[in-house]
Amino acid sequence: MQVVEVLADEGRVRVIRCVGDFDQGVLAPLAAACAAAADDDRIDKVVVDVSEVAFADSAFLNELLRLRRQLPTVLAGPLPARLLRLLELTGALGVFPLADGVDAARVR
Numbered sequence: 001m002q003v004v005e006v007l008a009d010e011g012r013v014r015v016i017r018c019v020g021d022f023d024q025g026v027l028a029p030l031a032a033a034c035a036a037a038a039d040d041d042r043i044d045k046v047v048v049d050v051s052e053v054a055f056a057d058s059a060f061l062n063e064l065l066r067l068r069r070q071l072p073t074v075l076a077g078p079l080p081a082r083l084l085r086l087l088e089l090t091g092a093l094g095v096f097p098l099a100d101g102v103d104a105a106r107v108r
Contacts, residue, residue, distance in 0.1 A: 024059035
C-alpha cells in the first residue's frame, strides 16, 4: 500500500508526502504529483516527505531525480533505513538536500 498526498502550498514551496511501499507498479500518483509541481509556475521548490516510506526501489529514486532536474528538491526525514541504504548504494545521497522534518525542509 502507498499514499501520495500533496499538502497545501506555503509560499512557493510544495510538499509531497509519501507513505508506504513504492516500486515501479505504483508510481503513477507520485509521478503525477511531481509533474504537477514542475508544471506550476508558482512553485520554486518541492519538499518530498519520505519519513514514512517503508520500501522504495530504483523507480522511486528515478522519479525523485527527474523532479530534481526540474525543481530544487529537498527530502524531509528522518530517512527510513531502507531508503537511506538505496541512496547510499546508488550514490544519490549527496544529490538531495536533507532536512529533519517538513518544517525544516520548507526553509532549507
